[in-house]
Every structure is written in structure tokens, then in C-alpha cells.
Amino acid sequence: MKYVDEFRRRDLARGLARAIAAEADPARGYNLMEFCGGHTHAIFRFGVQDLMPENLRFVHGPGCPVCVLPVARIENAIELAERHGVILCTYGDMMRVPAGKRRSLLKAKAGGADVRMVYSTQDALAIARKAPERQVVFFAIGFETTTPPTALAIKQAAAEGLENFSVFCNHVLTPAAIRHILESPEVGEQGRLSIDGFLGPSHVSSVIGSRPYAFVAEAYRRPIVIAGFEPLDVMQSALMLIRQLNEGRHEVENQYRRVVTPEGNLKAQALVAEVLTLRRSFEWRGLGPVPESALEIRESFAAFDAERRFDITPSDRGDVKGCLCPSILRGVKKPTDCKLFGTVCTPENPMGSCMVSSEGACAAYWTYGRFRDAGGTRRKREQAA
Amino acid sequence: MSHGGGGRATAQLVAELFMRHLDNPLLNQGNDQACFPAPSGRMVMTTDGHVVSPLLFPGGDIGSLAVHGTINDVAMAGARPLYLSAAFILEEGFPLADLERIVISMAEAATAAGVSIVTGDTKVVEAGKGDGVFIATTGVGVVPDGIEISGDRAEAGDTILVSGNIGDHGIAILSKRENLEFETEIRSDSAALHGLVAAMVEAVPSIHCLRDPTRGGLGTTLNELARQSGVGMRVREDAIPIKPDVAAACELLGIDPLYVANEGKLVAICPAAQAERLLSAMRCHPLGRDASIIGQVVADEHGFVQMETGFGGQRMVDWPAGEQLPRIC
Numbered sequence: 001m002k003y004v005d006e007f008r009r010r011d012l013a014r015g016l017a018r019a020i021a022a023e024a025d026p027a028r029g030y031n032l033m034e035f036c037g038g039h040t041h042a043i044f045r046f047g048v049q050d051l052m053p054e055n056l057r058f059v060h061g062p063g064c065p066v067c068v069l070p071v072a073r074i075e076n077a078i079e080l081a082e083r084h085g086v087i088l089c090t091y092g093d094m095m096r097v098p099a100g101k102r103r104s105l106l107k108a109k110a111g112g113a114d115v116r117m118v119y120s121t122q123d124a125l126a127i128a129r130k131a132p133e134r135q136v137v138f139f140a141i142g143f144e145t146t147t148p149p150t151a152l153a154i155k156q157a158a159a160e161g162l163e164n165f166s167v168f169c170n171h172v173l174t175p176a177a178i179r180h181i182l183e184s185p186e187v188g189e190q191g192r193l194s195i196d197g198f199l200g201p202s203h204v205s206s207v208i209g210s211r212p213y214a215f216v217a218e219a220y221r222r223p224i225v226i227a228g229f230e231p232l233d234v235m236q237s238a239l240m241l242i243r244q245l246n247e248g249r250h251e252v253e254n255q256y257r258r259v260v261t262p263e264g265n266l267k268a269q270a271l272v273a274e275v276l277t278l279r280r281s282f283e284w285r286g287l288g289p290v291p292e293s294a295l296e297i298r299e300s301f302a303a304f305d306a307e308r309r310f311d312i313t314p315s316d317r318g319d320v321k322g323c324l325c326p327s328i329l330r331g332v333k334k335p336t337d338c339k340l341f342g343t344v345c346t347p348e349n350p351m352g353s354c355m356v357s358s359e360g361a362c363a364a365y366w367t368y369g370r371f372r373d374a375g376g377t378r379r380k381r382e383q384a385a
Numbered sequence: 386m387s388h389g390g391g392g393r394a395t396a397q398l399v400a401e402l403f404m405r406h407l408d409n410p411l412l413n414q415g416n417d418q419a420c421f422p423a424p425s426g427r428m429v430m431t432t433d434g435h436v437v438s439p440l441l442f443p444g445g446d447i448g449s450l451a452v453h454g455t456i457n458d459v460a461m462a463g464a465r466p467l468y469l470s471a472a473f474i475l476e477e478g479f480p481l482a483d484l485e486r487i488v489i490s491m492a493e494a495a496t497a498a499g500v501s502i503v504t505g506d507t508k509v510v511e512a513g514k515g516d517g518v519f520i521a522t523t524g525v526g527v528v529p530d531g532i533e534i535s536g537d538r539a540e541a542g543d544t545i546l547v548s549g550n551i552g553d554h555g556i557a558i559l560s561k562r563e564n565l566e567f568e569t570e571i572r573s574d575s576a577a578l579h580g581l582v583a584a585m586v587e588a589v590p591s592i593h594c595l596r597d598p599t600r601g602g603l604g605t606t607l608n609e610l611a612r613q614s615g616v617g618m619r620v621r622e623d624a625i626p627i628k629p630d631v632a633a634a635c636e637l638l639g640i641d642p643l644y645v646a647n648e649g650k651l652v653a654i655c656p657a658a659q660a661e662r663l664l665s666a667m668r669c670h671p672l673g674r675d676a677s678i679i680g681q682v683v684a685d686e687h688g689f690v691q692m693e694t695g696f697g698g699q700r701m702v703d704w705p706a707g708e709q710l711p712r713i714c
Contacts, residue, residue, distance in 0.1 A: 001633050010697045047698015096707060231696050347706035368700040371689045 007230030008046070016235040017051040023242050030056045032241055033331050034199040035178060037064030037359025038229045044368035046231040056238065059331035060354075060361035062177060062287060063201055065142040066093050067353040067360040068329075070285040071319065073170055074099040076312050077139045080168065081105070081113035084310050087131065089124035090139035091146075092117045097356050105139075121153035128157070128165035137306045138167045145203040147171045147295065148268040151275035154297065154304045168306040169297050172282060174204050175212045176293035180284075182220045186332040195331055197241040199227040199234065202256040209264025210254050221250045228256040275301055285353040286325040325352035328361055335362040336373060342366060389475065389509025402485055403505060406492040411468070411503035419468065419503035427528045431458035435520040440487065443557045444572030445648070447520060448490035453577045453648055454599065455524035456498055460579035461595040461651065463534040463586045464526035469495065471522050472506040476515030487518065498577040500524075526579075532586055538593040539614035543682040544660035546653045548581065548667055549574070549675035551603050552631040555645035560634070571630055576649030581672045585653065588666030594654040597647070604643035604702045606652050607690045617685020620702065622695040624679045644705045654682060 024030060034040055040060045043049060049058060062068055074097055081088040088105070095106045095117060109115040114134075118124050121138055128136035140150040150167060157165040178198065181187055187195060200213055205226045216224045223244035227237030237255040244251060254260050275298060282294030297305040306312070319325060323345070324338035335341050335354065345351035347363050354362035388398045404412060411419040435451040445453075452469065459466040471491065475484065495502050528534075553574040560571060578597065586592060594614070598606035603625070611618050627642050635642045649672060655663050660678055667673030680692075690702040 001629055001636065004633075004636055008696050010695060013697050045694070045700060046696040047694045047700045048696070050698040051696075231698075367703045367706075371687070371691055371699075371701050374687050374689065 004230070007228070007232045009232065012232055013051060013235060016232065016239060020056070020235065020239050020242060021053050023239065023246065024053045024056055025246060026053075026055060028055065029196075030242060030245060031059050031194055031196045031331070032056065032199060032238060033059040033061045033181075033195045033197075034227070034234070035061040035063040035174060036199075036201040036203075036229070037067065037357065037364075038201075038203065039199055039227065039234055040064070040361055040364050041359045042229055042231050042234055044364040048231050048234055051235065052238070056242070059195060060328070060364070061181070061331060062284070062329035063143070063174065064353075064357050064359040065146070065172065066097055066357035068172065068177075068284045068286060069094075069097065069141055069170055070283045071099050072283065072314060074105070075103075076314075077168060078103055078105060078108045078113070079312070080137055080139075080306065080310060081108050081115050082111075084135070085114070086135040086137045086310075087114045087116060087127060088137050088139055089116050089118045089127060091119075091141065093357050094139065094141060098350055121149045125153050125156060125162070125165060128162055132164055134164060135309075136165050137310075138165070139170070140167050141170045143172060143174050143201065143204050144207045147272050147276065148207060148265075151272045154275050154301050155271070157304050158301060166304045166306040166309050167297065168312075169276065169295060171276065171295045172284065173293050173295070174201050175215070176290055177284065177287070178213070178216060180287060180290045180293065181330050182216070182222070184330050186327065186330050195222065196245055197222055198224040199237050199241070200224045200252075202226050202228045202233070202260060205254075205256065205260040205264060207265050207268050209262050210252050210260055211262045211264075213252050217250045217252050223250045224252050226252070226254045226256050226260050228259070274298075285319065286329040288326070319353070320351045323352035325354045325362075328354050335365040338362070342370065389507060395507060398507060402481070402488055403507070406485070406488045407495070407502045407505075408492075409501040409503065411501060412505075417504075419470075421468065421503070424467070424527045426530055429459050429462045429464040429526045429528055430523065431455060432521070432523045433458060435522065436516060437558065438516060439558075439561050440483070440517055442561050442573055443570075444554075445575040446487055446490050447518060448487035449494040450573075450575050450648060451520040451522045452491050452494035452498065452500070452502075453575050455522040456500055456577040456579055457597045457648075457651070459524045459526035460577075460582040461534070461597055462526070462528055463532040463582060463592065463595065464528045464579075465583070466498070466500050466524055466526040466579050468501055468503045469522055469524045470504045471502050471520060473508070474515060474519040474521070475507065475509045476517055477509055477512040479515075479517050484518065494577065498579065500577075529586070531590055532592075534586075534592055534595050536594050536596060536610050536613040537615075539610055539616050539654045539682045540593065540656075541616055541682055541684040542657055543593055543654050544657045544678055545607070545618060545620060545680045545682060546655070546660065546664060546667065547598075547603065547625065547677055547679050548578070548651045548653070548673045549649075550626045550628045550631065551598070551647055551650060552627055552635065552642040552645035554648040555602065556631050556634045558646070559638070571628070571634065574647055574649035576672055578649065578651055578672060581651070581667065581670045584666050584670045585663060585673075589655055589659045589663040591659055592653055592655045592663065595651055597651045599648060600646050601705060602642070602644040602646055603652065604641070604690070605705060607702060608688075608704045610652070610654065611685075611688045611690055614682070615688065617683045617688055618680060618690045619683050619693070620680030620690065621693045624677050626675050626677050643702055657681070
């Protein structure tokens with residue numbers, strides 16, 4: 001498989017593992033936060049941690065768009081489908097996410113609501129064109145990566161005068177979330193956890209570029225490497241972070257140069273800026289309200305904003321009590337520290353945000369890694385090398 | 386609706402469609418049951434419901450799939466399949482031409498497999514209360530003396546084999562789903578496996594387990610066998626055969642090929658000393674030419690299925706949580 005297999009080669013992985021082992025200073029630890037769920041997934045799916053030295057720890061961040069969407073917004077989406085009788089279109093992994101009272105879009109669909117899984121905003125537009133007598137709402141979620149297609153769909157609907165199409169906008173922004181984590185009491189200067197560096201979200205940077213992360217290096221003095229999602233990308237990025245830390249540097253470096261540029265995709269940025277604007281604050285599941293961390297539809301496209309078109313009432317439903325997701329999302333706790341993990345909270349019956357999507361830290365650990373705590377087989381560094 | 390009412394229209398449908406195409410002496414008797422001599426030895430019986438969308442897909446359709454799937458469930462006991470039944474639940478308005486095509490496909494699959502469909506039933510439900518056509522099948526067969534194959538017989542030290550490339554059926558179906566059509570030449574692997582099984586049990590009568598990794602794929606099947614036998618498993622990702630275009634489609638959709646359905650593949654577990662002999666026998670059969678040894682059974686009180694990744698790390702192959710849903714990014 002061209003452009004994939006090259007980034008999964010075992011011989012290259014072993015070479016990188018040797019280089020990391022040689023450069024990692026045994027006298028110190030390296031806590032590297034991978035912001036993106038895509039990285040978390042890759043680390044567990046390919047067993048990347050097995051090839052790392054003992055003193056390098058991947059700290060799993062909040063970067064799963066499905067995981068961080070608060071219960072209240074999912075309740076709103078279910079309400080749109082059930083009470084307003086719209087055709088509610090959304091991406092696949094949003095379907096199973098639990099809302100209050102163990103409800104989910106999948107269960108709403110089973111109960112007769114018209115909820116449809118789509119693969120792109122264009123699918124939702126096509127459904128709206130085919131069913132002019134029905135209201136079609138696209139339940140938009142995701143980071144900067146999935147935002148341009150949403151903006152494009154709104155623009156297309158406006159150009160076509162498609163009166164039965166609107167968007168329930170829940171797009172969130174990564175730089176604000178990273179800042180929030182760095183300023184949280186658990187992580188900040190007086191915090192219990194030191195995050196030494198970040199693996200930056202590469203697909204996000206393919207849109208916004210690497211420049212928006214300069215504050216991580218400048219204001220917070222943490223190195224950040226924009227890292228691709230293949231396992232070799234993750235390992236190479238870890239090596240780049242180790243080098244920066246050993247040399248006392250804190251810079252934005254770009255490992256994913258095959259796609260990402262400092263300025264990003266200017267056309268996509270212009271499109272998003274034309275249709276969407278910053279929200280003052282947005283609730284993140286597990287993190288609470290984060291200032292200027294999400295987007296809403298501009299006044300000029302208000303006709304296509306489902307929040308304005310329908311009577312969407314805010315829900316105050318919060319996270320499950322006893323759930324450690326807020327601390328896990330900040331990297332302060334591990335999935336196994338949570339009493340709910342693996343007991344009442346499993347991928348079949350997720351309680352918290354980290355167990356919701358396969359990219360969440362708890363789900364990834366449960367699905368791919370729980371054998372390690374059962375007397376499993378952590379591979380020794382020497383074997384990898 | 387009249388075709389399901391039990392009157393003249395039903396009789397006409399049975400005579401002109403089902404009996405005409407599925408022609409065999411037992412069915413032709415026209416009784417409400419098929420009466421046949423009971424062979425000596427141990428009998429095997431299985432039942433299966435078939436609901437697939439779309440009904441026609443590259444490499445097969447719901448008719449041939451129903452025959453193959455039922456034969457395979459019988460064959461996974463090491464048995465020789467003998468007879469099938471078929472019950473059709475038709476949605477009002479379903480085109481007779483499409484039904485005929487499906488019945489012809491069933492007849493061809495059964496004839497090719499040397500198995501007869503000897504009894505059946507037809508019901509019609511109102512429009513909107515079905516999905517075109519559902520087929521329920523039952524199969525019976527007989528296990529040769531000396532064969533003891535069961536999902537609870539895997540032992541630590543045994544070898545795990547798979548008969549060929551995984552994921553073809555599931556990806557062929559997905560490629561034709563509404564709103565997800567993509568360019569591919571992947572065809573379903575739908576096939577009757579009893580011939581391959583006969584060759585395998587002849588070469589290695591001491592096979593411990595056989596199972597066809599259908600819905601839920603290879604990953605689910607390995608977990609089922611591990612749980613049934615109270616053992617763990619260690620497999621190697623590099624050894625699991627998968628076509629590049631299936632792997633590419635899975636990457637594109639963000640799904641794991643280990644959990645994608647197959648309809649013409651089997652997993653075999655046998656004593657390690659017999660593994661190479663079994664592998665040779667499988668590779669000599671057209672349906673097993675891509676067979677591979679993929680791992681070993683190990684003692685593990687947790688029943689974990691672990692995999693050495695192609696990348697050189699370790700991970701679990703867990704039970705899937707519900708249906709695989711494409712990831713957002």
C-alpha cells in the first residue's frame with residue numbers, strides 16, 4: 001500500500017528505536033503528550049510504546065473530537081431528530097456516543113428517529129436535495145480538519161437556496177485546548193504533572209499550518225513537533241522532541257513536512273473565516289468551558305444555522321460522577337487509575353468521554369493494551385533494538 | 386400479499402419458481418416436510434438467517450450466500466453436508482424477476498456443492514415491513530467417525546491457521562452500499578468450504594477446531610475460540626493474509642480488517658506437530674491456496690488474543706464493541 005507501508009516498516013522502526021534509546025537520557029523522564037486521538041490510536045494499535053525506553057511516557061491528550069463533545073450537545077442532536085423530526089446526518093463514530101439516560105443517536109434511530117450516517121457533508125447536502133419536504137440537519141463535529149467541508153456545505157446550500165438544510169455546528173479548535181491544558185492547575189507550573197513536550201496534530205496543521213502553535217514554544221517553553229499519524233511518524237517525532245529537550249530548546253518543528261507548511265491551506269482558512277466565527281466559550285466534555293475554543297455560524301449565514309432555526313434548549317446534563325476523564329484528558333491520570341475503568345465503563349457501555357470513541361485514551365488502552373496489566377508481555381528495550 | 390396467503394398464488398409461486406429451479410426428488414414430493422433415511426454416525430444441524438444489503442453484490446447475492454453460509458456452518462464440525470431447508474420472507478412488491486435470480490443462484494450454489502434444498506416455506510409481509518427478501522436456512526450433515534472438532538478443544542501449544550485472505554466479503558459489500566460506492570474490483574469470497582474441510586480432515590483427522598470467521602471477522606472468531614476453550618492466543622500480523630486493495634479500503638474507511646466479514650474462509654486449530662501437514666493439504670485445495678499459519682494457542686487465564694504487530698510491537702485483538710463505525714479522522 002503506497003504511502004502507508006513505507007511508514008510502518010519494522011526495520012526502520014528498530015533503527016529509530018535504537019536512536020531514541022541512544023539519545024534518551026536515563027537520568028531524566030520524558031512525558032510527551034500526543035494531543036490527537038489519532039496518535040493515541042496509532043501508539044496502541046501498532047504497539048509503539050513497546051519500542052520506547054522505560055523513561056519515555058506518552059501522555060494521552062484530549063484530541064478526539066467525538067470524545068470531547070459534551071453530553072448536552074448530543075442531547076440537543078437527539079432532540080432535533082426526535083422532537084423536530086428532522087433527518088439528522090452525522091459521521092459514523094458519533095452514533096454510539098452516550099448522552100444522558102444511556103441514550104445515543106444509534107438508540108434514537110432504533111426508536112424510529114431518522115438518523116443517518118454520512119461520510120461527508122456532501123452526502124448530507126444530497127439528502128436535502130432529494131427530500132425537499134424534510135428538514136435536513138448536519139450534526140457537524142470535529143477539529144480544524146473537518147471544518148472546511150462544513151463551511152463549504154453551508155456556502156453551497158446558500159448558493160443553491162436550499163431552504164431545508166442547516167448545520168448544528170460543534171467544531172472545536174486545538175490551540176485553545178492546548179493552552180487550556182497548559183494553564184490547568186494540575187499541569188501548569190505548580191502542577192503535579194510535567195508535560196515536557198507535545199506531538200502536534202498533523203491533520204489539523206494541514207489546514208491551519210504549524211505557525212498557530214508558536215505560543216506553546218514561546219509562552220510556555222515547551223517543544224512541539226507537528227507529527228504524522230503513522231507509527232514511524234510518531235517515533236520520529238518523539239526523537240525530535242527528545243533532541244530538543246536534551247539541547248534545552250523549545251521550538252515548533254514539523255515532522256509531517258510531506259503535507260504541512262507553516263502557513264497551512266490558505267484557501268481552506270479563508271473559506272472557514274467567511275462562514276464561521278469564534279464562539280466566546282464552548283463546553284468540552286471532560287475539560288469544562290474553554291474560552292474561544294469553538295466556532296459558530298456567522299450572522300450572514302444564520303439561515304443555515306440549526307441552533308437558530310430550531311428551538312434548541314441547552315441541557316445541563318454533565319459527566320458521570322466518579323469518572324476521571326477530566327484528569328485523564330490532561331494527562332494527570334492514567335485510564336487504569338479510574339475506578340470505573342473496565343468495571344462499569346467499557347467500550348460497549350462507555351461512561352466517560354475517554355471510553356467513547358476508539359481514539360479515546362481509555363478505549364484505546366482497553367481495546368489494545370489491557371493485557372499489559374494482566375502480567376502481559378512488555379517488550380524489553382533490548383529486544384526491540 | 387396473495388403470494389404468501391397459502392392459496393392458488395402461493396402454490397403457483399412454489400411450483401413455477403422454487404420447485405422448478407431447486408428441482409430434486411425430495412422437494413418434488415411436495416410434502417410439508419422432507420423424509421429421508423438417517424445415516425449412521427453423528428448428525429449435525431445448523432440454522433441461519435440471512436439479511437444482507439445490497440441483495441446483489443460483487444461475487445454473489447443473498448441466495449448463494451445463504452447456501453454457502455449454511456453449508457459452512459455444517460462443515461465446521463468436520464461434517465459432510467447433506468440437506469438444506471430454505472424459508473423466504475418476501476416484502477410485498479419485491480420483483481419476481483429478482484426473486485427468480487436469487488432462487489437460481491441458490492440452486493446453482495447447492496448443485497455445485499452437491500447438496501439438496503429439500504424443504505422450504507414462503508411468507509409475504511406488507512411493503513415497508515421487510516427489506517426485499519430475508520432467507521432463513523437450516524442445514525443437516527453427518528460427521529465421519531473419528532472426527533472430534535469443536536470450538537472448546539483448542540489447547541496451549543496448538544497452531545492456528547487461516548485458509549486465505551481475510552476481509553474480501555465485507556469490503557465487497559461495503560463498496561456497494563448506498564452513499565459509499567468506491568472504485569474497487571474486490572469480490573466477495575462467498576464459497577462452500579466442505580470440500581476444503583474434507584481434504585483437511587483426511588490429511589489431519591486430529592484437527593481440534595474449525596470456524597468460519599463470518600460476521601465479526603477473524604478477530605471475533607479468535608476471541609470466540611479462546612473463550613470457548615479457556616485459552617489465550619498469540620498471532621502475528623505479518624502472517625495474516627490480506628489483499629492490498631482490501632487493506633487500502635480499510636485504511637480509507639478507518640476500520641480494522643480483522644473485524645471485517647468473510648464468507649469463504651476458515652480458521653483451523655490443530656496440534657503443532659500436524660500444522661505443516663495441514664497447511665500443505667489446505668494449499669493443495671483451490672479454496673485454501675493462500676492458507677497461512679498465523680499463530681499459536683497459549684495458556685492464558687484471561688483468554689486474551691494478542692498480536693505481534695507488523696511494526697514490531699504488541700497489542701490485543703479484542704472483542705469488537707458493536708458494529709464497526711468509520712472514524713471521523
